Amino acid sequence: MEPVRTIHRHIHEQAALHPDARGSFSRLLGQICLAAKVIGHHVNRAGLVDVLGGAGLVNIQGEVVQKLDILANAAMKDALFQSGTVAALVSEEEEAVIHVPKGTEKGDYIVHFDPLDGSSNIDANVSIGTIFAIYRRKSTGPEITDEDIFQKGTEIVGAGYIVYGSSTMLVYTAGHGVHGFTYDPSYGEFLLSHENIQLPEKCKVVSVNEAYSSNWPAGITDYVDFVKARKHPRYKDTTFRYIGSLVADVHRNLLYGGFFMYPGTVQKPNGKLRLLYEALPLSFVVEQAGGTATTGHERILEMTPNALHQRVPLFIGNRDDVQLFLEISGYS
Numbered sequence: 001m002e003p004v005r006t007i008h009r010h011i012h013e014q015a016a017l018h019p020d021a022r023g024s025f026s027r028l029l030g031q032i033c034l035a036a037k038v039i040g041h042h043v044n045r046a047g048l049v050d051v052l053g054g055a056g057l058v059n060i061q062g063e064v065v066q067k068l069d070i071l072a073n074a075a076m077k078d079a080l081f082q083s084g085t086v087a088a089l090v091s092e093e094e095e096a097v098i099h100v101p102k103g104t105e106k107g108d109y110i111v112h113f114d115p116l117d118g119s120s121n122i123d124a125n126v127s128i129g130t131i132f133a134i135y136r137r138k139s140t141g142p143e144i145t146d147e148d149i150f151q152k153g154t155e156i157v158g159a160g161y162i163v164y165g166s167s168t169m170l171v172y173t174a175g176h177g178v179h180g181f182t183y184d185p186s187y188g189e190f191l192l193s194h195e196n197i198q199l200p201e202k203c204k205v206v207s208v209n210e211a212y213s214s215n216w217p218a219g220i221t222d223y224v225d226f227v228k229a230r231k232h233p234r235y236k237d238t239t240f241r242y243i244g245s246l247v248a249d250v251h252r253n254l255l256y257g258g259f260f261m262y263p264g265t266v267q268k269p270n271g272k273l274r275l276l277y278e279a280l281p282l283s284f285v286v287e288q289a290g291g292t293a294t295t296g297h298e299r300i301l302e303m304t305p306n307a308l309h310q311r312v313p314l315f316i317g318n319r320d321d322v323q324l325f326l327e328i329s330g331y332s
Ligand code: FDP
Pocket: 063, 116, 117, 118, 119, 120, 121, 209, 244, 245, 246, 247, 272, 273, 274, 278
């Protein structure tokens, strides 16, 4: 029988790579696993209990809030506060920085998260996910400052996501490779299923919502047409697939090889995706897996964020495809 490797064992092995580790980062990751189990449980039971559909609210982004968004947000906050390791949180669902409640143990980490990405797909049973990035607090005073919240992606100490799909899978990196764990309901544990994920060389999939193509800035269509022509050796067997759940699109491309784009449009030059809890964590994961991510002008991980819910155009995936995109679109 194959030895069973749980995520908790893996986290402890990774912690051993940092001789000065005091266990709080491991505790934090452990609590994200707990939140993933709670959210996964509710996602799997959606339809059986009253958690599907809108909550009758609109969030700070002007988007309809789903009941599962609220539930996932609460699960992440509860789990992270219980860890006693966080100094502050940023969530897609909340307008302002979330401070640690009075009487709760504080720690040194700042966590940015999107509790349920792709939530407009929930009612159709399409894969959705949770995305997170972890930073170490910079300031030393009693108050959380902008310096703590608006760090560059190069300062990330851990990032990952959970996909609730045909199974629930947690993918994370703490800077030593990208590792994937599949939830085994009979053990109640995430078990190592994808060790050291590397982006495959080939470009199996290009993902983009072409509905916006008439409003794209010049150059984007040139690249998309170049792929469709299927003349370049990279694109002879490439297919277009767009789930419309960022986390699921990026996860599929990470496993199959590919390139995801969400460009800005003439009306919305920064596109739709959010820097802090969508683009930055996924860019960190994809870079760790050998890929890259850019706005078309700047490496995502080197951007200095200036607002909690800031949006950015995102071009993420295999290095060769990002390079070809930059050349053909004329962005480089
Ligand atoms: P959703 O609105 O369903 O939460 O940023 C949110 C997001 O989904 C991404 O997960 C997804 O990639 C994108 O929006 C889809 O937007 P479009 O429908 O405009 O393509």
